[in-house]
Amino acid sequence: MSMHLGSQEIGSSHVKELLARASTGCVLTEELWEGLGREHGHELYSEAMYSLTRLEMPPEEARDNLLAIVRHQGEMCAGLKRPVSLITATCDYFMQVRPLVRDPVIVEVRLLQQKEEGAYRDELTGLFNRRSFNQELPREMERFRRFGQPFSLLMLDLDHFKIFNDTHGHSAGDQALRDVARILQDTARLYDRVVRYGGEEFAIILPQASAMEALAMAERMREALAERHVFFAGQDLGALTVSIGLACFPIDALDMEGLVLGADQALYRAKEQRNCVRRHQDSKRTHPRYVLSDPLPFSILSSQLGKVQASALDLSLGGLSCTTEAALPKATRLHLVLSDSARAIHLPLQAEVRRVRQAADNSYQLGLSFRLENVEDQIKLMALLEGNQCAQAKTCGTSAQPSSA
Numbered sequence: 001m002s003m004h005l006g007s008q009e010i011g012s013s014h015v016k017e018l019l020a021r022a023s024t025g026c027v028l029t030e031e032l033w034e035g036l037g038r039e040h041g042h043e044l045y046s047e048a049m050y051s052l053t054r055l056e057m058p059p060e061e062a063r064d065n066l067l068a069i070v071r072h073q074g075e076m077c078a079g080l081k082r083p084v085s086l087i088t089a090t091c092d093y094f095m096q097v098r099p100l101v102r103d104p105v106i107v108e109v110r111l112l113q114q115k116e117e118g119a120y121r122d123e124l125t126g127l128f129n130r131r132s133f134n135q136e137l138p139r140e141m142e143r144f145r146r147f148g149q150p151f152s153l154l155m156l157d158l159d160h161f162k163i164f165n166d167t168h169g170h171s172a173g174d175q176a177l178r179d180v181a182r183i184l185q186d187t188a189r190l191y192d193r194v195v196r197y198g199g200e201e202f203a204i205i206l207p208q209a210s211a212m213e214a215l216a217m218a219e220r221m222r223e224a225l226a227e228r229h230v231f232f233a234g235q236d237l238g239a240l241t242v243s244i245g246l247a248c249f250p251i252d253a254l255d256m257e258g259l260v261l262g263a264d265q266a267l268y269r270a271k272e273q274r275n276c277v278r279r280h281q282d283s284k285r286t287h288p289r290y291v292l293s294d295p296l297p298f299s300i301l302s303s304q305l306g307k308v309q310a311s312a313l314d315l316s317l318g319g320l321s322c323t324t325e326a327a328l329p330k331a332t333r334l335h336l337v338l339s340d341s342a343r344a345i346h347l348p349l350q351a352e353v354r355r356v357r358q359a360a361d362n363s364y365q366l367g368l369s370f371r372l373e374n375v376e377d378q379i380k381l382m383a384l385l386e387g388n389q390c391a392q393a394k395t396c397g398t399s400a401q402p403s404s405a
Helices: 003-022 030-040 043-053 059-080 086-097 109-119 130-147 161-168 170-187 211-227 256-273 375-396
Strands: 151-158 193-198 201-207 229-232 235-239 242-249 277-279 290-302 306-315 319-324 333-340 345-358 364-370
Touching: 003 043, 030 043, 030 059, 043 059, 043 086, 043 130, 059 086, 130 151, 130 193, 130 201, 130 242, 130 256, 130 375, 151 161, 151 170, 151 211, 151 256, 161 170, 170 193, 170 201, 170 211, 170 229, 201 211, 211 235, 211 242, 211 277, 242 256, 256 277, 290 319, 290 375, 306 375, 319 345, 333 375, 345 375
Parallel strands: 242 277
Antiparallel strands: 151 201, 151 242, 193 201, 229 235, 290 306, 290 333, 306 319, 319 364, 333 345, 345 364
16 A cells, blocks of 8 residues: 555544544644644545544535634533633534534444444445445545546446346345345455445445556456356356446546446446457547636747637646637647636646637637646646636536547
């Protein structure tokens, strides 16, 4: 396991330790929490708030609430002239200061954890369920933004499972699903997340796995399943095969919906042949392109025309479309800077004109390609895109979607 995953685990252990100390009335300072956030990432605040309240909050909202509760705890200690636990301060804060909780219930932590474990597990196979998947995938995306570690997603579907059920009965089908779950867990790495996605479909989140590594793991799982026979009621029912689709973050998608869609599309292609692995491939472009909620102004510097003002209409990890008042010939090499002063983003790029089209108003639409040299540049571009998505979500209530252009 890499140092980055280790850092995440260290942050999680800090949260548990600090919350245990705070439950005894120990007042932990804002500076301490902020230091942990800088060291381990702001998702640490989301974890702390979930541990305290079971309320799911994005990192920035969780940070604001946690620091406000710490201040409130200090005020309660001073006013009552006795120690007040963080749990008591949290309850008072969310009932009196910022009412988010109406009817809190006191429950023993051990009993709560047992119930939650059941809520995130599939009853038949013991694997994580769809609810767990929907929480874990965004966390992996946040880890990429924090540490620059890509990851991959596998979507798996058993071949001809309906025929197997109709032939041998649903009890045999249940046994087959349990066997498949066990084989997938045995073949996966310790920190991979194996999920029963629904019916005979499974998903596997592969942290820190590149496309080539994920392909190798998917082939290993496919072969392991094809070699194992299902035994039920003393009978050998033969082996089940599986079709697997693969998509990688952020190469194949920049959001959860796009990543799942990409893996599903690859799975659909695999099902055409069955008992094989297919990687997501967009026949139209190398990277998914996302329409911006508002045009993003920037300057182009070219040796032919000097400085040219432009507005980006969409973005991907490999290029953008923009409008300008001046035409630039195809294959022109140029320099540009994408920036967002509010988020302190400054991303210089070397680009090349790949497409030129004149519009009815005599402006020009250019298609530019560029290469992001490192993970840090990928993270900057994603932050730039997400900032634009946030603006769109506030104004029209929807998030940016991949462009079909």
